[in-house]
Amino acid sequence: MKPQLLKVHTGLRKSFSVRQDVVLYFYNQWHYHPELELIHIEQGSGTQFVGDNIQNFQSGDLLLIGPNLPHYWRCDEKYFHRESKLYAQATVVHFSEDVLGKPFLTLPENKAIDELLLKARLGMKISGKGTENVKALLKGLLNQTTGNPIISLLQILEALAHCPEIKLLSDTPYQHEFDAFDTDRLNHIYQYSVSNFQKKISIEEISEVANISPHSFCRYFKSRSRKTYSQFLLELRIGHACKLLSESHLPVAQVCYDSGFNNFANFNKYFKIHTGKSPLIYQKEFRKIAISNHLPNLQAAL
Numbered sequence: 001m002k003p004q005l006l007k008v009h010t011g012l013r014k015s016f017s018v019r020q021d022v023v024l025y026f027y028n029q030w031h032y033h034p035e036l037e038l039i040h041i042e043q044g045s046g047t048q049f050v051g052d053n054i055q056n057f058q059s060g061d062l063l064l065i066g067p068n069l070p071h072y073w074r075c076d077e078k079y080f081h082r083e084s085k086l087y088a089q090a091t092v093v094h095f096s097e098d099v100l101g102k103p104f105l106t107l108p109e110n111k112a113i114d115e116l117l118l119k120a121r122l123g124m125k126i127s128g129k130g131t132e133n134v135k136a137l138l139k140g141l142l143n144q145t146t147g148n149p150i151i152s153l154l155q156i157l158e159a160l161a162h163c164p165e166i167k168l169l170s171d172t173p174y175q176h177e178f179d180a181f182d183t184d185r186l187n188h189i190y191q192y193s194v195s196n197f198q199k200k201i202s203i204e205e206i207s208e209v210a211n212i213s214p215h216s217f218c219r220y221f222k223s224r225s226r227k228t229y230s231q232f233l234l235e236l237r238i239g240h241a242c243k244l245l246s247e248s249h250l251p252v253a254q255v256c257y258d259s260g261f262n263n264f265a266n267f268n269k270y271f272k273i274h275t276g277k278s279p280l281i282y283q284k285e286f287r288k289i290a291i292s293n294h295l296p297n298l299q300a301a302l
Contacts, residue, residue, distance in 0.1 A: 014149075015095070015096075015099050015150065016035075016093065016094060016095035016096070016099050016149075016150075016153060017092075017093065017094045017095075018091070018092070018093045018094075018138075018141050018142055018149075019091070019092055019142075020089065020090070020091050020092075020142055021088070021089065021090050021091075021092060022087060022088075022089045023087065023088050023089075024079060024080075024086075024087060024088065025044075025046075025074075025075035025079040025080060025088050026044065026073050026075060026088045026090065027072070027073045028072075028073075028074055028075075028187075028191065029072065029187060030049065030070055030071075030072040030183070030186050030187055030190055031070065031071070031072070032068050032069060032070040032071070032174075033067070033068070033094070034067050034068055034096065035067060035094040035095055035096050036064065036065065036066055036067055036094070036095055036096070036097065036117065036120055037063075037064070037065040037071070037092060037093070037094055038062075038063070038064050038065075038092070038093040038095075038138075038156070038160075039062070039063050039065070039090055039091070039092050039093075040061075040062050040090060040091045040092075040134075040135055040138055041057055041058070041059060041060065041061045041062075041063075041088075041089075041090050042059060042060075042089040042090055042091065043059050043087060043088055043089035043090075044057070044058075044059060044073075044075055044079070044087075044088035044089065044090070045057060045058045045059065045075065045076050045243075046073060046074050046075040046076045046079070047073075047074050047076075047194060047236065047239060047240075048063075048071070048072070048073050048074075049070075049071060049072040049073075049074075049190070050063070050065060050069065050070075050071045050123035050169040050170055051069050051070060051071075051122065051123055051169060051170025051171070051172075051173075051174055052170050052171055052172075052225060052226045052227065053123065053169040053170050053171075054232070054235040054236060054239060055169075055239055056239050056240075056242065056243050057073060061125065061127075062125070062126045062127070062131050062134060062135065063123065063124065063125050063126070063169075064116070064120045064123070064124050064126065064160065065120065065123050066117075066120035066121035066122065066123060066173070067096075067097060067121070068174060069121060069122070069123050069170065069173070069174055070174060071123070072190060074190070074191075074194050075088055077195070091138050091139070091142055093138070093141070093153070093156075095153060097117055099150070099153070100113075100150070100153075100154065100157075105117070112158070112161035112162060113154075113157045113158060113161050115161070116157065116160055116161040117157075119166070119168060121173045122168045122169060122170045122171075122172070122173060123168070123169035123170050124166050124167060124168055124169060125166070125167045125169060126160060126163045126165065126166050126167075127163075127165045127167070128163065128164060128165030129163070129164060129165065130159060130160075130162060130163040130164065131163060133159050134156060134159045134160055134163065137152065137155055137156045137159060138156060140152065141153065141156065171226070172226075182224075185210050185211065185212075186224070188209050188210065189206065189209060189210050189221070192206065192209045193206070193232070193233065193236060194236065197233055197236040197237055197240070197260050198237075198240070198258065198259065198260040199260065200260075200262070201233065203217060203218065203229065206229060217229070233260070234270060234274075235274070236260075237259045237260040237261060238259075238270060238271055238274045238275070240258075240259045240260070241255050241256070241259040241261075241267070241271060241279065242275065242282065244258060244259065245279060245282050245283040245286060246282075246283070246286040252279045252280050252283060255279065255283075256279070267279065
């Protein structure tokens with residue numbers, strides 16, 4: 001795909017940047033930059049695109065995005081309603097691969113960090129044990145007024161490198177072959193698709209959004225996204241179905257139609273292909289997890 005090159009400003013006399021964003025919604029633009037990005041989503045939910053990966057995001061997520069890997073966060077529709085009073089919040093760190101110096105990373109003691117930065121080229125989601133320590137270190141870095149922030153960044157990378165639950169996101173690294181002229185077109189495609197995937201979107205319709213012919217659109221989209229537009233829509237719909245099944249008590253049949261499927265048999269088929277489970281089993285497992293998570297609080301209250 002052809003995202004926009006984003007220039008990251010580190011400020012005067014700083015080798016990397018750290019900031020906290022508190023916004024109505026994020027980050028509604030497909031973009032990339034030569035710096036790595038470490039992001040802790042403190043508040044917000046929606047759909048994220050990292051390279052060729054599409055999945056939901058939620059509060060508490062921790063991700064490390066490699067250099068020049070395109071990414072895009074789109075909050076749920078409810079964040080775009082002014083009366084909702086919702087907001088999105090994230091702590092974001094941008095740093096270059098050589099901020100610590102290449103000779104430093106080649107030291108035997110830094111092998112884990114060097115491997116972490118290499119894996120980040122595919123994008124990674126970090127969860128489980130160790131993430132709370134990383135988030136606390138991030139908060140400390142954000143509020144740091146004394147001492148050397150490079151040392152704090154090194155501590156964060158060391159902690160990340162030893163987190164046992166790391167999921168790589170994109171299948172293959174992206175090559176830096178981006179054309180700025182395609183930025184608006186791609187963002188229009190993404191924004192329209194995320195806003196309308198619950199209904200049928202024809203190739204003619206999305207081609208008009210992209211302002212190219214239907215035949216050209218199919219070739220264009222696949223050459224840049226590594227998937228067909230129908231595959232792209234399917235992943236959006238499955239992701240939305242996963243969200244509804246895990247966060248609501250809607251019947252599976254209603255989840256099917258609310259996610260843009262008009263055939264229950266196809267919904268079951270594709271859901272199992274993408275998740276390895278039927279929608280009903282997926283829903284039951286999440287309900288069991290929710291109950292088990294609430295049991296300690298209930299026992300404490302008793």
